Amino acid sequence: MGQSHTVLINKAIKKYGDFTALNGVEFSIKTGEFFTLLGPSGCGKTTLLRMIAGFNTIDGGEILFDDTVINSIEAYKRDIGMVFQNYAIFPHMSVSENVAYGLKARKIPASEIPKLVENALDLVQIKNLANRKPSELSGGQQQRVALARAVVIEPGLLLMDEPLSNLDAKLRVQMRTVIRKLQRRLAITTIYVTHDQEEALAISDRIAVMKDGKIMQIDTPEEIYTHPANPFVAGFIGTSNFLACKITENQALVEGSFSCPIALNKDFSGNAIISVRPEHLFFAGTGLQGTITMSTFLGDFINYEIELDSGNRIELNEYANEMNTVREITSRVSVQFISKKACVYNAQTEELLS
């Protein structure tokens, strides 16, 4: 295995005519790290990945592999393996011919190729399918071929653009484990693009959350989930309830009706937004008043949709146990939240205050 690269993106800019698709993106990736670009459709993930691969030009800034600027190095010289959404495997070639293709193109001696192909097929557990044509394979098997083909050349960097989006939900979950195990085993620096937040949380060492060509937050999955840097990230990753509040001297008046202490990391008075996960809200004797509008039994817990008297609709998850039954729709309820689990943002600047 060759040395796996570090990657540095330094103030990268991409324009399509007047439209700025990437606006000064910066981050660095450690060798062997699994790094995910996550964001809604059109935020610039694919544009950035294609720039790193060498398929898109760069209008500003630099991309470095290890300590070398690679802006103007041609794609085929960049020492990259790629896996795309649509597999992109050759339909007329068998599985092993597909995997051998990149090795032949790199002029690896013919005598070494069968063993390398066999190892790669073994890694993705499809050695038994070596002689099949792609049309004789399932979607998941085809994606394993694409994966074997990307790693057989022992690239210094593996790029994946929504590789699981053509697969059904169950297979997606299975294949993401295959990808993660393979990546760990090979310790290959990987950049992965997805718009699926659950997939990103499950698979990544770190995630860059993007919006409108900019990075909103870069952190581990745990940090992004527990301390989203702004309301956009809080709303995009998992489910968040947003409550309007006014803060004076560590006391929050929430939705204009319920007052509670709130701990902040900075001095702040004024309008704020509290973001709280459904699992951190609970029914209480006093609190925010509202009416249950929907209940969904989900096995471990019951999900309630509650319309607060302020008009704001929120979601609350209550753990199910033998003591409680599902509460009736139209029941009047009082709701509070675990204040140390809540994230508080300045309503104007969206800065995290807690």
Ligand SMILES: Nc1ncnc2c1ncn2[C@@H]1O[C@H](COP(=O)(O)OP(=O)(O)OP(=O)(O)O)[C@@H](O)[C@H]1O
């Ligand atoms: N060749 C192009 N010409 C003009 N605009 C483009 C071109 N390619 C992409 N764009 C625009 O740049 C923005 C970023 O596109 P990009 O494909 O990088 O988004 P994405 O985050 O990968 O989205 P998706 O998840 O839908 O693939 C979008 O607004 C898109 O319309």
